[in-house]
Amino acid sequence: MLVKGKIVGEKATVPFEVHKDKDGIEVRVDFPDEEFRYSVDCNCLEPLEVLGLLLPSFEENLGEIRGVFVEEVVEETEGKRGHSLLKSLRRFLSKGG
Known part of the structure; x- marks a missing residue:
């Protein structure tokens, strides 16, 4: 799964971008003067949970955090056998529930 957005x-x-796969989670934040990267070899947390745990450390560069906005979520499937919950939900809602 890939989650992209902005930290205000x-x-x-x-x-920011957070990438989660079977091996773990990687967070990348593009600060004005440097790029921040953090990775963990455990995929037991969700991407935004990991980002949320890191937010207090970002306040030094950004000041008080006003919000985190998700702009894009990309579900990555493994071949044709992969199942996307997001696609299923969209299909369900497009049929009127």
């Missing part, structure tokens, strides 16, 4: 702080707004 008092001083700046920066883009």
